Amino acid sequence: MKITVIGSGYVGTTTAIVLAELGHDVIGYDIDSCKVDKLNEGKLPFIEPGLDELLTKQLKAGRIVFTSNSQPAIMSSEILMISVGTPSNLNGGADLTYVGKVLDAIAMHINEPKIIVTKSTVPVGTNRWMKRQLEEKIDTNKYPIEVISNPEFLREGVALHDSLNPSRTVLGGENSAAIEKVKQLYATLETTYFICNYETAEMIKYASNGFLATKISFINEIARLADKVGADIIGVARGMGLDPRISPHHLYAGIGYGGSCFPKDVDELLHLAQQKDANLSILKQVKHINDTQIDWFIQKIESQMNLGGKRVLVLGVTFKEDTDDQRESPGIRIIERLLVKGVEEIRVMDPTVTTLEQMYWTKGFDDSGKQRVKIVTEQDEAATGVHMVLLTTPWPQFTNYPWKKWANKVESAYIFDGRNYLNPQEMRSNGWHYIGVARGEQK
Numbered sequence: 001m002k003i004t005v006i007g008s009g010y011v012g013t014t015t016a017i018v019l020a021e022l023g024h025d026v027i028g029y030d031i032d033s034c035k036v037d038k039l040n041e042g043k044l045p046f047i048e049p050g051l052d053e054l055l056t057k058q059l060k061a062g063r064i065v066f067t068s069n070s071q072p073a074i075m076s077s078e079i080l081m082i083s084v085g086t087p088s089n090l091n092g093g094a095d096l097t098y099v100g101k102v103l104d105a106i107a108m109h110i111n112e113p114k115i116i117v118t119k120s121t122v123p124v125g126t127n128r129w130m131k132r133q134l135e136e137k138i139d140t141n142k143y144p145i146e147v148i149s150n151p152e153f154l155r156e157g158v159a160l161h162d163s164l165n166p167s168r169t170v171l172g173g174e175n176s177a178a179i180e181k182v183k184q185l186y187a188t189l190e191t192t193y194f195i196c197n198y199e200t201a202e203m204i205k206y207a208s209n210g211f212l213a214t215k216i217s218f219i220n221e222i223a224r225l226a227d228k229v230g231a232d233i234i235g236v237a238r239g240m241g242l243d244p245r246i247s248p249h250h251l252y253a254g255i256g257y258g259g260s261c262f263p264k265d266v267d268e269l270l271h272l273a274q275q276k277d278a279n280l281s282i283l284k285q286v287k288h289i290n291d292t293q294i295d296w297f298i299q300k301i302e303s304q305m306n307l308g309g310k311r312v313l314v315l316g317v318t319f320k321e322d323t324d325d326q327r328e329s330p331g332i333r334i335i336e337r338l339l340v341k342g343v344e345e346i347r348v349m350d351p352t353v354t355t356l357e358q359m360y361w362t363k364g365f366d367d368s369g370k371q372r373v374k375i376v377t378e379q380d381e382a383a384t385g386v387h388m389v390l391l392t393t394p395w396p397q398f399t400n401y402p403w404k405k406w407a408n409k410v411e412s413a414y415i416f417d418g419r420n421y422l423n424p425q426e427m428r429s430n431g432w433h434y435i436g437v438a439r440g441e442q443k
């Protein structure tokens with residue numbers, strides 16, 4: 001089948017490449033011509049393990065091409081899959097500007113009947129609204145259109161695995177022929193289809209993210225108590241997770257969830273609840289716990305030493321490992337907090353960052369603040385003279401860092417492991433004072 005994937009970001013690029021891998025003819029369309037040029041040269045505009053090899057393979061096979069020209073992108077395919085961003089508005093609701101622009105482009109270039117598939121995460125009610133918008137803009141007697149909601153559940157860092165092995169394929173819509181056609185896109189994948197109406201499909205996506213965020217905030221709150229009573233939160237989560245009704249997944253305590261999805265999707269759910277006069281009291285708490293988990297971690301550091309005037313090595317600025325995505329990253333939030341606390345110098349190590357310009361600042365720190373931040377790429381001298389090391393992203397590389405050697409070069413050998421990633425015994429035997437998130441230190 002011929003498909004145009006609109007938006008070549010993390011989701012759109014992955015989806016386009018995977019659809020090509022499934023044997024379809026794919027056009028990736030994005031308004032960002034730099035991104036498009038890169039992709040046509042076989043270079044990914046972001047880091048996602050395994051995806052670059054597949055991109056090269058599919059470009060060579062001629063099954064995929066990228067364009068920033070909307071006209072051929074829309075005219076060439078019967079199926080148009082939307083995967084543009086839906087970031088948060090200031091009021092917490094999702095911003096549908098990009099989706100609206102796509103609808104305008106479709107209306108402008110429509111030349112045949114089309115099925116519009118919504119992969120972007122859009123608020124409940126949006127697919128129905130999209131259909132109405134298109135029906136207003138297009139002569140649907142001449143060019144009938146159908147809209148199908150097909151929310152995406154991939155995780156960054158393992159996007160290829162998740163796309164090739166979907167936990168489920170949710171299809172929301174009103175036209176069974178169009179739903180059948182979308183099912184054919186995935187015919188060679190093993191998946192369970194869940195067919196429902198628009199609102200149910202949209203709600204499944206938000207409720208799934210809300211629930212996963214709830215698991216994380218739940219375990220983080222339990223960690224705060226575990227920390228006071230000397231229980232090891234890793235053991236607690238493992239023991240809980242042995243019950244298949246609980247499961248061990250998304251039950252790792254740390255410095256809170258980040259990324260472009262959980263924070264924004266929890267906000268949108270809360271926004272919708274407010275509009276509809278419903279009280280999502282659990283999710284309010286989930287957000288609150290996540291927002292304050294970094295305060296809790298900073299307090300833990302300050303219970304050991306003052307931050308003012310200290311030199312700190314921060315390991316990790318991406319919101320999780322195996323991605324270069326820093327959106328809503330807890331590591332960045334910690335750096336911003338350290339600057340406010342008056343640390344003298346912050347050294348940052350992250351496998352995806354080599355210059356300060358690559359850091360995704362959120363609070364608009366002035367240059368004097370940023371002057372206290374240095375990107376370090378060489379392991380050897382990274383820890384020389386620092387008062388503490390903070391691990392903020394669980395990059396596998398960090399376990400192999402020269403911890404023993406570093407312990408002899410630091411001003412004081414304190415490691416605060418915000419992801420419970422390192423082995424406390426090993427770190428202690430390497431000469432470090434190890435403090436994790438509720439790792440069973442006796443009070």
Ligand SMILES: NC(=O)c1ccc[n+]([C@@H]2O[C@H](COP(=O)([O-])OP(=O)(O)OC[C@H]3O[C@@H](n4cnc5c(N)ncnc54)[C@H](O)[C@@H]3O)[C@@H](O)[C@H]2O)c1
Pocket residue numbers: 006007008009010011012029030031032035083084085086098101102119120121122152153154155156260261
């Ligand atoms: N990132 C994830 O892990 C993930 C997973 C599941 C669902 N989602 C959802 O998928 C959507 C996309 O997320 P993302 O992380 O890929 O976003 P992204 O910001 O990485 O990519 C969005 C892309 O859309 C392009 N774009 C914007 N307006 C356009 C237009 N009018 N025409 C064509 N292209 C346009 C942008 O240039 C950008 O390249 C969001 O709704 C998100 O919530 C994301």
Ligand SMILES: O=c1ccn([C@@H]2O[C@H](COP(=O)(O)OP(=O)(O)O[C@H]3O[C@H](CO)[C@@H](O)[C@H](O)[C@H]3O)[C@@H](O)[C@H]2O)c(=O)[nH]1
Pocket residue numbers: 121152153154155156157209212216249250251252253254255256257258259260261262319320
């Ligand atoms: O037990 C856990 C699991 C995750 N995290 C953190 O939570 C955030 C999100 O992690 P993860 O869910 O692995 O990554 P995302 O790529 O944001 O994927 C989520 O958001 C996507 C966008 O909606 C969905 O498609 C996915 O199903 C959903 O897992 C990251 O900061 C993680 O470090 C924890 O703190 N503890």
